[in-house]
Structure formats: structure tokens, C-alpha cells
Amino acid sequence: MDDIVKAAMLKWPNVPNCYGWLALDARGDWYLRDEPTQAAGPFPQLKGSLIQHDKLKAFIHRNYAADERGAWYFQNGPQRVYLQLELAPLVLGVRRLNLGETGAGAAAGFEVQAHTGQDVGAVQSCWLDEQGRLYLLTEAGLGVVRSMDMDAAADAVASGVWxxxxxVAFADMPARFGFVREPVPAAG
Incomplete structure (x- = not known):
């Protein structure tokens, strides 16, 4: 987390949390969802405005975390902006390593990295939902493999790396893996 964010949290400790204004899709793209967008339809049927500003995306990536409920948020200064997840809290890129190449989290010739650029550590298990989407449980949490990386991921699966x-049924994944796809304010 950025030092400026930590300082803002200390200076303004009681800023209310924000819900519904930010979302993460299956490709690892961030979307802003203003009030008219939220009123017009649910995510991901109506995504909102794609965040394209590289420095803003990097700021979100550095300040992206989960609370004790497994609800993921972006710490925007003193305010937590809880987000909606299309599929999983992490979107994973998989790439084959060249002969002799090593990389962060590399296992038997494959490297896995989160959409945030974070090294996810070791892959603990792999899962398929009823739509054929591939998920990896990593040291950093559960992530869906980006569709553009399925060739490399299929090779890793075929070689038995993971x-x-x-x-697993898609509807069962949040409870099984401890995350919340559509956070709402905590009761009480």
C-alpha cells in the first residue's frame, strides 16, 4: 500500500466505504460504474467506463486488497472502494518460459502473474467450472486464467504441472475459496 494512502487513512479514519462504483472483469480490466450505469443494469452485463489511464491503474493495483470477509477493495486514500468481480479476485496471465529462463513463481517452465503485476507464488491446485473456465488457486488467492493465455495454460495442465x-460449480466458488463477488455494507 502506498505511503500517501496510509497517511490519509490516519488523517481521516472514519471515511465511509464505497460500494458498486468499481468492477474487475474476466480480462483484468477495471471499470468505473457511476450511478446511471449502476441503475441501468448489473455488472458485467453493463460494465461502465473502462479505466485506461496507466498511472491510475497502477495506483489501483498497488492498493488492491481483501478484507476479513473476502471482499476485495481498492484503498483510495482514506476510503475503501469495494468492487464487483466478474469471476474471481485475480485475473491470471500464464506464459511459457524459454529454455533456461527463470521467472517469479515459475514452475516447470511456466510463469503465472496476477493482473496487478503481482507474483502469485506457487499454484496449489487448478479448477474448471461448468463453462470450461480455468482457475488457479495460488498463494495469493484464487484467479481465473485470462482467455488469451489459455494455450500456455492448457500446455501446463497437459504436462501435469498443477x-x-x-x-467446481461457479456458484460455489466464492464460499469455497473465501471471496465475495458483489460486496455490500457489513450489517450492524
Whole structure:
């Protein structure tokens, strides 16, 4: 987390949390969802405005975390901006390493990295939902493999790097892996 964010949290400790204004899609793209967008339809059917500013995306990436409920948020100064997830809290890129190349989190010739640029550590298991989407449980949490990286991921699965994929119903994933797809304010 950025030092400026930590300082703002100390200076203004009681800023209310924000819900519904930020979302993460299956490609790892961030979307702003203003009030008219939220009123017009749910995410991801109506995504909102794609965030394209590189420095803003980098700021979000550095300040992206989960609370004790498994609800993911962006710490924007003193305010937590809870976000909606299309599929999972992390969107994973998979790439084959060249012979002799090493990389962060590399396992048997493959590197896995989160949409935030974060090294996700070791892959603990892999999962397939009923739509055929591939998820990896990593040291950093659960992530869906980006569609553009499925060729490399399929090679890793075929080579047994991550073990045999297990089947899981998409609707069961948040409870099983401890995350919240659509956070709402905590009761009480």
C-alpha cells in the first residue's frame, strides 16, 4: 500500500466505504460504474467506463486488497472502494518460459502473474467450472486464467504441472475459496 494512502487513512479514519462504483472483469480490466450505469443494469452485463489511464491503474493495483470477509477493495486514500468481480479476485496471465529462463513463481517452465503485476507464488491446485473456465488457486488467492493465455495454460495442465483440474460449480466458488463477488455494507 502506498505511503500517501496510509497517511490519509490516519488523517481521516472514519471515511465511509464505497460500494458498486468499481468492477474487475474476466480480462483484468477495471471499470468505473457511476450511478446511471449502476441503475441501468448489473455488472458485467453493463460494465461502465473502462479505466485506461496507466498511472491510475497502477495506483489501483498497488492498493488492491481483501478484507476479513473476502471482499476485495481498492484503498483510495482514506476510503475503501469495494468492487464487483466478474469471476474471481485475480485475473491470471500464464506464459511459457524459454529454455533456461527463470521467472517469479515459475514452475516447470511456466510463469503465472496476477493482473496487478503481482507474483502469485506457487499454484496449489487448478479448477474448471461448468463453462470450461480455468482457475488457479495460488498463494495469493484464487484467479481465473485470462482467455488469451489459455494455450500456455492448457500446455501446463497437459504436462501435469498443477495437477489434475478439479470440477467446481461457479456458484460455489466464492464460499469455497473465501471471496465475495458483489460486496455490500457489513450489517450492524
Amino acid at each position: 495437477g489434475e483440474p478439479q470440477e
